[in-house]
Amino acid sequence: MKWLTKTRTGTGSEDRKASGNSMYAAALNGVRGIKISNPVKSVGVKLFLIIFSAILVCVLIVGLFSYSTSKSIIKEKVTESGTVALSQSQGKLDLMFKNYEDLTLQIMLDKNIQDNISMMQASGDSYQQFVASKKLSDALQVYVLGNTSLANASIIPIKGTIGISVGGSAVSIEDAQKSDWMKQIVDAGGKVVWLPTKSHGLSSASPGPTFALGRVLKNANTNKGDYILLVEVYLQQISDQLADVSLGSGSEIMIVDDANNLVYSKDVAQLEKPLSIKLPTSDSSVTHGSLQAVSPGGSDLLVMYDQFDRMDWRIVGTVPVQSLVQDAAKIRNLTWIIAAIAALLAIGIGLLVIRMVAIPLVRLCNLMNEAAQGNLSVRSKVKSRDEIGQLSESFNQMMAQITALVTQTSRTAQEVLHTATELTDASKKTAGSAREIAVATEEIANGATSLAVEAEKGSDLTTEIGEQMQQVMSANRQMGAAASEVESASQQGTAYMNTLIEKTGQTEEMTRSMVEKVDLLKESTRSIRKILDVLNNISKQTNILSLNATIEAARAGAAGKGFMVVADEIRKLADQSRQSIDVVGQITETIQKEIDETVSVLSTAYPIFQQQIQSVKEANQIFLKVQGQMSEFVERLDSVTDSIGVLDRSQGVLSEAMSNVSAVAEEASATSEEVASLSNEQTNISEGLVKLSDKLESVSTELKETLSRFRTE
Structure with a gap:
């Protein structure tokens, strides 16, 4: 059988199905008189696959579910x-x-x-x-x-x-x-x-x-x-x-x-x-x-x-x-072993079902196929008492009744065929005349209809062009208004840029003046430092003089005690002066550092101000250029608006002309269609009569040919 020699490369379920078909065919090959047209659609194969799949699936579900559950528990x-x-x-x-x-x-x-x-x-x-x-x-x-x-x-x-x-x-x-x-x-x-x-x-x-x-x-x-x-x-x-x-x-x-x-x-x-x-x-x-x-x-x-x-x-x-999950894998392996045993058991049960059910059904199916090919003399020899035996007996009774019906129908079909031939000849003559009239009328109607359709399309096109022209005119007006606003904004920006140039120049002058004043303050601080150095030297000399006075007073003895007190006070005063001079020196040094930092910042800022002035001037030139270009753009928009107005008036005249053509074409089309409708109705009646005659003749011929295939002996 050819279906056994095909190579299958499908899924696992297709492989199992092919295996079941092979087993089923092998089981039937040992029974004489059995012919299988398509084992895939056989009841025996379906029963075998149901039993095989049910047993195998149940075993696999239980085993694999146990494996999955144990795996989840181990993970947890x-x-x-x-x-x-x-x-x-x-x-x-x-x-x-x-x-x-x-x-x-x-x-x-x-x-x-x-x-x-x-x-x-x-x-x-x-x-x-x-x-x-x-x-x-x-x-x-x-x-x-x-x-x-x-x-x-x-x-x-x-x-x-x-x-x-x-x-x-x-x-x-x-x-x-x-x-x-x-x-x-x-x-x-x-x-x-x-x-x-x-x-x-x-x-x-x-x-x-x-x-x-x-x-x-x-x-x-x-x-x-x-x-x-x-x-x-x-x-x-x-x-x-x-x-x-x-x-x-x-x-x-x-x-x-x-x-x-x-x-x-x-x-x-x-x-x-x-x-x-x-x-x-x-x-x-x-x-x-x-x-x-x-x-x-x-x-x-x-x-x-x-x-x-x-x-x-x-x-x-x-x-x-x-x-x-190494230990849980034992459950999975055991599941596959049990599944293999269950598959063998299912094959045995399936073969038993094939012997008891499938083989009698295949014999009865072969007899029906032979009867369908025209041999009405076939009869079933199955004598069992179950449903298949009852089906075999009913098949024999049905074949006897069909044989009697075919004999009677064959005689009637011969008479119907003769009547249908005469009716066909008359209908063909009537249909030929009606068809010629319908063709001429239909050509006239088609021409009028085409003219009306084309006129309607032209009218719709002119209407659409008019709508687009209105949209273009509206957009042109909006562009003109926007261009005017941009021109006004450019003028205002130019005025603002002039004011900014003046303010920036004033800022530059103030910065330059501040740099000069800070330089003067720096020179004054240096002078203070020099004065503090002089005062510091004076303090040191005063301290030395007070020390010498103390020494001389000590030499004078009792007469110099008063002078010693004065010298001591002078020394204290000199120390206080030195400390005050140190404090003032520290303050002066701090001021000097801050002045240096201020000079550095101002020196850095001055070039930046100059760059800012240059950038502002360049921006002012850009605003002036934009203002000039926008003026030219507004003039060109006015010219475009005038041209669009002329085009809109021309489109209105064209739309009116297309409407007149469309109305005339529609009237001509309606008249032609009315005439064509009447001709088509007559043609349809004639053609229907011819078809009925042909159909009756064809049915009679087919019935005769069909009955001739049946053999009652």
């Missing part, structure tokens, strides 16, 4: 236990982070460190600053050298060049002051800022990866912070805390910062790189949870995360789903 339990483990690890790490924060607070509040920082800030002597920095380094070593978890600790000036570093390689002061992380620490205003892991430390010279924390080092008395405290910690401390934590086979624990970059991972090469798994944003209200993701290798992962209390970092744990 692992998620719960993993979340608890991550929470405990997060608590341990939070405690470690708190210890480092407490260490920075202890360093900041240390009295020796505070005193030495104050000394470095107050002293202008390089030697004293060196001594203070040495003491500050010794005080900082007390906290660092005994702690092996710290890579280094540094006190870095926010502005300046003198800093302290204790421990391993430290970042340079210049690099630190240019870095973004130092700006974050300064902007935090004294709060601790945690810096993500660097593979070779902030200095890029550390022997291992480190993370850091920093805060502004404020003065305990003034609450002013000119330094920051930076502490770098080896990443190994986190590794030690997480060494005994495991979420399952193939699991991995990582720490990411608020930008989702890796702060900690067992694979050091992945540090500072983005985590391949997308977590919820750190600013959301959800601080912990779990989700499912796909690894870069394409395997499914169960992901759990928890956020630290002291920073925006999060601890993340991943477990491969494949390792979790």
Whole structure:
């Protein structure tokens, strides 16, 4: 059979259907007298497939549902236990982070460190600053050298060049002051800022990866912070805390910062790189949870995360789903085995149904096909007592009645055929005459109709052109009004620009005058400085004279005591004068600096004013050019408006002419259509009569041919 040799490349259900057809055909091949025209549509195949699919689907549904349920339960339990483990690890790490924060607070509040920082800030002597920095380094070593978890600790000036570093390689002061992380620490205003892991430390010279924390080092008395405290910690401390934590086979624990970059991972090469798994944003209200993701290798992962209390970092744990459901896979494998057994059982039941139901039905179907081809002598030999036996007996009775009916119908068809032939000849003659009249009338009507249609189209087109002309005229008027407004605005802008040029010139004169006056004030300040130098010298000479007078009074003995008192008062007065002169000198120096800054600002501003004047003049020229162009545009719009008016009047005349042509064409078309309608009605009647005659003759012929195919013997 040809249907067994075709290659099937469809879905799994089509393959199973083809397999069922093959089994069904093989079962029938052993029965003589059985012919199968299309086994796919056979009742036996359908019953076989229903039984086979019902048993197999039930087994698969139960097994796969059990596998899916056990898989979900395992995931939930692992998620719960993993979340608890991550929470405990997060608590341990939070405690470690708190210890480092407490260490920075202890360093900041240390009295020796505070005193030495104050000394470095107050002293202008390089030697004293060196001594203070040495003491500050010794005080900082007390906290660092005994702690092996710290890579280094540094006190870095926010502005300046003198800093302290204790421990391993430290970042340079210049690099630190240019870095973004130092700006974050300064902007935090004294709060601790945690810096993500660097593979070779902030200095890029550390022997291992480190993370850091920093805060502004404020003065305990003034609450002013000119330094920051930076502490770098080896990443190994986190590794030690997480060494005994495991979420399952193939699991991995990582720490990411608020930008989702890796702060900690067992694979050091992945540090500072983005985590391949997308977590919820750190600013959301959800601080912990779990989700499912796909690894870069394409395997499914169960992901759990928890956020630290002291920073925006999060601890993340991943477990491969494949390792979790290894035990559940046994249920799936057992399901496939049971499904195979059920498939064999279903095949056996299907073959039994084929023997009991399908084979008798196929025999009866073959007899019906033979009867349909004209052999009315066929009879069924099935004698069973079930519904199929009753169907066989009814088939035999039906064939006997059809045989009698065909014999009687054959005689009647011969008489009808003779009558139909005579009626056809008469109808054809009448239809020929009516058709010739209808054709001539229809040609006249078609010509009149075409003329009316074309006239109507011309009228509609002229009407549409008129509407478009009105829209063009309206738009032209609006463009003219808009152009007038633009021209008026250009004139107003030109006036404003002239006023602005005058004001800018006055501003330039005032700036130039201010520069000259500040220069004079600067010269006056220099004169005051010279006078203060003279007064300072006078104060020193007065002090020396008072000292000499005291010496001479001491030599004079009792006679010089009164003079000694006067000399002492003169010395005090000289000291007070010197102090006052120093204060005035400091004030004068401050004024001198402010005057220099004012001169610098005015010198910078003066060229800018000159550029502004030039730009304003150029803008004024642009406004003048726009005003001239808009005047020309308004004149051209007036010319276009006149041309459109002439075109509108011409279109009105054309529209009236097309309306007259359309009316005449419609009257001619209506008259022609009335005549054509009458001719068509006569033609239709004649053609209908011919068709009825042809149909009667055709039916008679077909009936005769059909009855001739049946054999009653």
